[in-house]
Amino acid sequence: MIVAEVGIDTNRGVTSCAAATAGRDRAVTMRVFECNLCGEPFGAANDDELLRRVRGHFEAEHADVEFDEASERETIAREAYDASDN
Numbered sequence: 001m002i003v004a005e006v007g008i009d010t011n012r013g014v015t016s017c018a019a020a021t022a023g024r025d026r027a028v029t030m031r032v033f034e035c036n037l038c039g040e041p042f043g044a045a046n047d048d049e050l051l052r053r054v055r056g057h058f059e060a061e062h063a064d065v066e067f068d069e070a071s072e073r074e075t076i077a078r079e080a081y082d083a084s085d086n
C-alpha cells in the first residue's frame, strides 16, 4: 500500500520565540480557526491554545456535541490558517 505524501507538515518552525516570551498579547501572527458547527472564529498564538479555546467554546455553546479532542486537533491542524495582526 502506498500512502501519498500530502503536504501536511506539523513541524514547521514558525513560532516566534521573541514574541512568545516578551508580549503574549502582541503576537505578530495568529492561528485562526472557525468553529465547524457555528462558524465562530477563534484566534490564538498556536494550535494548542486554539484547541483549548475551541474546547471551551464547545462546552459553552455545543454542550450536546461530543468533543473529540484528537480529531478536533487534526481539524485545527488542517484548517487553521495564519493571520497577521495589522
Ligand SMILES: [Zn+2]
Binding pocket: 035, 036, 037, 038, 039, 040, 057, 061, 062
Ligand atoms: Zn461553535
